[in-house]
Amino acid sequence: MSGGIGWGGARRAIRAAAAAAVNAQADLGAERTRERAPKETHELEESIFVEHATEADLTAQIGTDVEYARYQHEALYLEHPDGGQPKYMESAVIGGDSRNRLTRAAVDAFQRTLPG
Numbered sequence: 001m002s003g004g005i006g007w008g009g010a011r012r013a014i015r016a017a018a019a020a021a022v023n024a025q026a027d028l029g030a031e032r033t034r035e036r037a038p039k040e041t042h043e044l045e046e047s048i049f050v051e052h053a054t055e056a057d058l059t060a061q062i063g064t065d066v067e068y069a070r071y072q073h074e075a076l077y078l079e080h081p082d083g084g085q086p087k088y089m090e091s092a093v094i095g096g097d098s099r100n101r102l103t104r105a106a107v108d109a110f111q112r113t114l115p116g
Helices: 006-036 043-047 069-074 088-094 098-113
Strands: 049-051 061-063
Touching (some): 006 049, 006 061, 006 088, 006 098, 043 069, 069 088, 088 098
Antiparallel strands (some): 049 061
């Protein structure tokens, strides 16, 4: 292929764009998770982290290392007078308008990253 980026370059560009798309979703998901996390001490909210995807591994992860995070997430009967909600992580990525916003973030990042 003369005058172009070639198959190897095209593959790298697509994988870079895919990683950017996955990371945009993960970053937005983490931001929305922090917004929904219980706020009593802010420890849980501040502990939310993202492990970003790479071109070699197109997997990202949103998580926390706070021991009680699962309990706070799953216990629907808990009250959160200082803000936050149960299912704070789940609702951040699949609830309400989350799917549309995450999809839009991925598409925008993919398009921004592709050359030309």
